[in-house]
Amino acid sequence: MTAAPELVTAVRSAKQYLTYVASGPFRYAVAEALALPESYFTALRDDMLVKRNLLAAGLEEAGFQVFRPSGTYFVTTDIRPLGETDGFAFRRALPERAGVVAVPNAVFCDHREEGAPFVRFAFCKRTGVLEEAVRRLKGVGGA
Template structure:
């Protein structure tokens, strides 16, 4: 199982050969499509970022991804792995510990990331659930 999970983690965010044709077609879309896409993602980033700040997280504002990295130490937490494992049961939200992306896991020990490429209602619900952590 460890090998399968590891392989999946590295393949999930890679564009496989067949998808490259779809990407080429997408690049032919008009600039207005990409402008709208960028505006929508920025709005979603801000929506979740504001919700995370309201929940007590320190938020590192991203500029070129659909993940928000946060620090959990303002919540009294130190271990991102333990925090992320307990988070679904605590409030029904998932996050990924950033240390899985580091050669030195201690470097990102208190950082977790959340995806904001979701529907607005999902982002609002997640922000509300995460506020329960500080109550």
């Protein structure tokens, strides 16, 4: 989109909230999912807990302060124990440093400085991908 800066900002803000909203076609999929047996959801929950714990433990071992989630598939971390304070700069350098990506939490904050030292990692991945990420992240914190 090309527009005046204030219009671009407004569109980007609206898009951020629309990206994660279930659109009409997905509502039919949700209705179908509600008909699945309880065992499906139990297995999904158990799988996600294993993956969360794998990633969280690896991040802790790499030197991050980790906040283990209870209801999302993102692990939020504090990068200050690694000697870092800027989540945007850290996230930009991380692919080259470790071949892993993160999202700076400041993008979700009204006051970006409050979210500056935090980044999050997704654990809704295959176990092998998470194991490789954990291996790569070990060098980031000097561990």
